Amino acid sequence: MTTVTLLHPGAMGASIGSALTQNGHTVLWVSKERSQTTKQRAADAGLEESEFRTALNRAEVVISVTPPGVAVSVAADVADEGFDGVYVDMNAVAPQSATQMAALFPQFVDGGIVGPPAWERGTTRLGLSGPRTAEVESLFAGSTIETIDLGPEIGKASAFKVSFAAWTKGSGALLLLVCAYARSQGVESELFQEWERRGMGMETKSTTVAQQMGPKSWRFGDEMREISDAVEAAGLGTGLFKHAGETFDRLAHLKNATDRPLTLEEVTRDLLDAPPAQ
Structure with a gap:
């Protein structure tokens, strides 16, 4: 099983974390300066509280599910700590933002979520692109989240999300x-x-x-x-x-x-x- 750090368990992120914990993975989250509502979501999803640096040191994979306006700065904060595992950005950003973040990490996967928080099967799909896509897909196998392999090119998953959200x-x-x-x-x-x-x-x-x-x-x-x-x-x-x-x-x-x-x-x-x- 894999240790994953989730940044952060909002309405969507908590459902991502829950899918991972139900698959037997350990999911850490950083509770500092988070609201009581977020803390309750994380507890309900079976996530483990941690300090930021500790969470990065323990994690093999970091998944970012944040408001798009802070996606790049969150990635930079993680990179500044020297994280050398797989960084997965699942935020609603332009392909060029994904490419910018990918340059910060030795291993990066681009992701784009379409649909509501993934509490039920058949509602939520996760597009993934990048050289390590298969590894991230395996984390969600059989879960409430259906993954789509969009190939090895960083930016394809973000383009998929952009296209979907531009209309919806x-x-x-x-x-x-x-x-x-x-x-x-x-x-x-x-x-x-x-x-x-x-x-x-x-x-x-x-x-x-x-x-x-x-x-x-x-x-x-x-x-x-x-x-x-x-x-x-x-x-x-x-x-x-x-x-x-x-x-x-x-x-x-x-x-x-x-x-x-x-x-x-x-x-x-x-x-x-x-x-x-x-």
Whole structure:
């Protein structure tokens, strides 16, 4: 069995850690400056608390599951400690960010998670690319996480994640933006009626997006900027996903709004009331 250090057990990371512990692996995590909610998640997943340096010294594999905005800095912190095992970045970053992190480690695997936290089989897939992909795949064999081998090239797994999230989250940002604009001009109900007349079902879709994405918007802004960087590097221009990032930034304060379903009205109102990006 393998000793893995997980950075960090958020909603997604805890499910990754649980899949590993259920496969018999030892999973360490660094509890310093983490919330009680995170500590409870880690305990429920069977993870073992550790100090940062100790966790790296014991680990054969380090898995990073963090908000995309801190993925590179977390990788740098691990590299600065001289970690020489397999570093697996599973974050929603552009391929060029994955390549940047890969340069920090002698052994690196690029990963991209699609789907919700992996508590049930058949919901969550993990794309992997890099020379050590098979080793990481073996950690999850038979677990709730289905792996996809995308070959030996660093950046392929990130490109897979970017492509998936560009639509699932980017289209959500666009839909919320359209609803907010229609509301600002006093034509929201007419827009919904027109959508309904054409059988598009977009009012229901808009409400679902507001409820699902509102509380997660705090980390989607950086993800949209990573997607923007990826799209620009492919020669496809800039602007669309930067604007999506700004849309999510305006809703970042809804991070803790998990005690009740958000309404479309309050999410579009918050978009309109938020100060413009500087």
